Amino acid sequence: MRISPTRTRVYPSSAVYISAKHERGLSHKSFLRLCLLPLTLVTAAFFLLPMVKLVIAGASGETGLWAYAAIVTEPRYRATLINTVLLAGATTAASLVIATIAGLFLQRHRFPGRAVLIAMLTFPLAFPGVVVGFMIILLAGRQGLVSDLTSRLIGEKLVFAYSIQGLFLGYLYFSIPRVILTIMAAVEKLDPSLEEAARALGAGPWAVHRDVILPALMPAFVASGAIAFATAMGAFGTAFTLATNIDVLPMVIYTEFTLSANIAMAAALSVGLGLVAWAILALSRSLTGGTIAAAG
Amino acid sequence: MRDRLILGSQLLFTSLVAAFLIVPAILSMLAGITVNYFRGIGSGLTFQWVVAVWDLYAETIARSFLIAVATLVVTLLIGVPAAYAFNVRGGRLARTMEEVITLPLAIPGLAIALALLLTYNGFGDFRRSWLFILTGHVVFTLPFMVRAVMAVLSGIDVKTLDESAASLGAGPWRRFRDVIVPNARPGILAGALAVVTLSLGEFNLTWMLHTPLTKTLPVGLADSYASMRLEIASAYTLVFFLMIIPLLVAMQLLADRSGTRS
Numbered sequence A: 001m002r003i004s005p006t007r008t009r010v011y012p013s014s015a016v017y018i019s020a021k022h023e024r025g026l027s028h029k030s031f032l033r034l035c036l037l038p039l040t041l042v043t044a045a046f047f048l049l050p051m052v053k054l055v056i057a058g059a060s061g062e063t064g065l066w067a068y069a070a071i072v073t074e075p076r077y078r079a080t081l082i083n084t085v086l087l088a089g090a091t092t093a094a095s096l097v098i099a100t101i102a103g104l105f106l107q108r109h110r111f112p113g114r115a116v117l118i119a120m121l122t123f124p125l126a127f128p129g130v131v132v133g134f135m136i137i138l139l140a141g142r143q144g145l146v147s148d149l150t151s152r153l154i155g156e157k158l159v160f161a162y163s164i165q166g167l168f169l170g171y172l173y174f175s176i177p178r179v180i181l182t183i184m185a186a187v188e189k190l191d192p193s194l195e196e197a198a199r200a201l202g203a204g205p206w207a208v209h210r211d212v213i214l215p216a217l218m219p220a221f222v223a224s225g226a227i228a229f230a231t232a233m234g235a236f237g238t239a240f241t242l243a244t245n246i247d248v249l250p251m252v253i254y255t256e257f258t259l260s261a262n263i264a265m266a267a268a269l270s271v272g273l274g275l276v277a278w279a280i281l282a283l284s285r286s287l288t289g290g291t292i293a294a295a296g
Numbered sequence B: 001m002r003d004r005l006i007l008g009s010q011l012l013f014t015s016l017v018a019a020f021l022i023v024p025a026i027l028s029m030l031a032g033i034t035v036n037y038f039r040g041i042g043s044g045l046t047f048q049w050v051v052a053v054w055d056l057y058a059e060t061i062a063r064s065f066l067i068a069v070a071t072l073v074v075t076l077l078i079g080v081p082a083a084y085a086f087n088v089r090g091g092r093l094a095r096t097m098e099e100v101i102t103l104p105l106a107i108p109g110l111a112i113a114l115a116l117l118l119t120y121n122g123f124g125d126f127r128r129s130w131l132f133i134l135t136g137h138v139v140f141t142l143p144f145m146v147r148a149v150m151a152v153l154s155g156i157d158v159k160t161l162d163e164s165a166a167s168l169g170a171g172p173w174r175r176f177r178d179v180i181v182p183n184a185r186p187g188i189l190a191g192a193l194a195v196v197t198l199s200l201g202e203f204n205l206t207w208m209l210h211t212p213l214t215k216t217l218p219v220g221l222a223d224s225y226a227s228m229r230l231e232i233a234s235a236y237t238l239v240f241f242l243m244i245i246p247l248l249v250a251m252q253l254l255a256d257r258s259g260t261r262s
Helices: A014-060 A067-073 A075-108 A113-128 A129-140 A147-154 A164-191 A192-200 A203-233 A235-240 A250-257 A263-288 B001-030 B048-089 B091-104 B109-118 B124-128 B130-155 B160-169 B172-183 B185-201 B203-209 B219-227 B229-259
Strands: none
Touching: A014 B048, A014 B091, A014 B109, A014 B130, A014 B172, A067 A075, A067 A147, A075 A164, A075 A203, A075 A250, A075 B001, A113 A164, A129 A164, A129 A235, A129 B001, A129 B219, A129 B229, A147 B001, A164 A203, A164 A235, A164 B130, A164 B172, A192 A203, A192 B124, A192 B219, A203 A250, A203 A263, A203 B160, A235 A250, A235 B001, A235 B203, A235 B219, A250 B109, A250 B203, A263 B109, B001 B219, B001 B229, B048 B091, B048 B124, B048 B130, B048 B160, B048 B172, B048 B185, B048 B203, B048 B229, B109 B124, B109 B130, B109 B203, B124 B172, B124 B185, B124 B229, B130 B172, B130 B185, B130 B203, B130 B219, B160 B172, B172 B185, B185 B219, B185 B229, B203 B219, B219 B229
16 A cells, blocks of 8 residues: 655745734844843843952052052062963963874874874863862872882982972863864864975975974964963962962962952952953954863 | 884874873872872772762762753753854844853953952852852853854854744744754754863862852862872862763764764
């Protein structure tokens, strides 16, 4: 037995269609407005209003608006700012170099164990800053791997988790996975014919890298470098766990707020930190035209 | 010969970087189930530290789950409709709003937390409840949901879908529920995984917003790193790893699937 597949279709008459469309056009517009309403309310109440309060609070101390100037004029805050920028810059540079070497290699060669290697390199992507801090303690802390190995090899315990080297290592730990992912994606999109052309014209492997591959990867360097820099500037959890006495901006904000109850200065420093991080990301976005984000 | 040497050193370098990232994680997992980490694995394996973590911190684990689920529900309810509206409307206003909700990705969590504290410190009951932490998590994770959904919507012809459904007589709400949401499902799923993972691990905001009665898992972790023996801190970290690994695997599978399809 065969069942006929034909189905009756009903088309609305054009007159009905036009009037219905007109009516729906109106309600569609208000439906869209309704779609945006919850987001608008939540963003206004829990983000925009608090941010305005923060900016005002920064100017509400004894010194008023000068609190903002103190970020650069007060020697202690200026030193902190320079420290933080240098540390974030060093993290960014080191992450870029490491991730480029590893990313190029992983994307250009297929070998057994490659997938495992990639999984290992991206696993820490979801670690919060506190956990990263703990990883550094296990690596270079008082009961850490390095201290254990050095005490066996040279009879002296090497402990640097709680110093600026430890903090740098921690920042590197959370930057490498992010940067590697961006660079691997960019390497995948490279046009192999450009390299072939360069080789055909007699360029050696170094020249191909210097003149073809690295310039083509520049947008990925700018984008992932900006994320690494902004994230390192604002990283709090790692410094908190390592309990370093190195003054980085997020730690100073935290101590100003909780220990010194200097709310105005904490707010001014937060606004300064937020502006720097936002400006770096906005700049890189205008340079590369992409959309990027920092987190952590 | 020279090529092999270069290749070999690249492999060695990459393996060393991977070891730097993975060795501490493995050490911490081992330390969490070792009787005495200082004496090494030779001292025997045990679950006593995991049990101790459960006794000490079960509440923080439950609260983190509660907040992650609540954050997911809120970001779904406000993020998915907004992503749809941004996509359909376009124009300056939609772009500006999108810019604004993306700002929390650039501004450090510490600054957002301070701003929330300054604004809502006077509202005692709200400030003391877990809902205060929820607001921080929603602000921080919302852009991930909105952008994941928008990414999928921009890849499909929303306008034609919407109009053909309309020509069949479906009202705006039915079109959104029966046409847009099913089509946006991969983006909603990706956004949801990102939101839950980020909420479970969020520390920078939560540390400032929590009270002794509203500790979350990462807050408890910081607490254990500072005051507990290494084995307990490690066992607690192990619990956290076990919670996020399934989410990471799911994210990877989702990415692979959409990768092979495109």
